Amino acid sequence: MRLRPEEPADTGAVRRVLAGAFARPDVTTPPEIGLVDELRGSAEWLPSLAMVAEYGGEVVGYALLTRVRVRSDRDDVAALALGPVAVAPHRQRIGLGSAVVQAALDAAVELGERLVVVLGDPAFYRRFGFGRADRLGLTSPWSGLGEPWQARVLPSVDGGAEPPTPGEVIFPPPWAKV
Incomplete structure (x- = not known):
């Protein structure tokens, strides 16, 4: 397995991973594909x-961190x-999802980012240090x-972690379509 930042040539492969992972019989194109396309x-x-x-050699996993306020x-x-x-359906349950999420979080710490929010399965995200966002005073449409509305305070490069400023998390417009 190799973990790395997405490159422009990966767009089609990322779309295929998203299509497979979020496939539903009632939807032709999962909204997650449009979300990523618009955020790009x-x-x-x-x-x-x-x-x-x-x-x-095949792109089979994806994790995206984007700016919110x-x-x-x-x-x-x-x-x-x-x-x-x-994670592509044929490669699920072998740790790729955990690996790509951890790689994204590690990259965020290296860039000096301080807070990450997520809407998802608490059992999955708890292993990365996420907890209820409302306990940090964070609100959102979710x-x-x-x-499922969760947040994680990231450590600084020197290891300290400060609680975030409580407030409303403002997502960019593409998120309203999901």
Whole structure:
């Protein structure tokens, strides 16, 4: 397995991974594909935080971190949103999803990022240090979902971790379509 940032030549392979991972009989094209396509052309896109997992030379895993803002009464603070995370169906359950998520989080720490939010399965994301976002005072359109709305404070490069400023997490417009 090889983990690395997404390259422009990976676009088709990433779309195939997303299509396979999020396939549903009632949807021709999963909205996660459109989300990634729209984010790629936006100011919220951080190329070094779009990670792929290769297995046998084939792109089979994907984890994306993009810019969001935490708006409080005092100011806006930069943060990241994790998602979508996907693994090709024929390569699931062998640790690729965990590996690509950890690679993205590690890259975020190296860049000095401080906070990541995610909407997803608490049992999966707990292993990476995520917990309920409402306990950190973070709200979003998904706050009402309870446990799936999660956040993780990232350690600084020197190892310290400060709690985030409580506030509303503002997602870029493409997220409204998911």
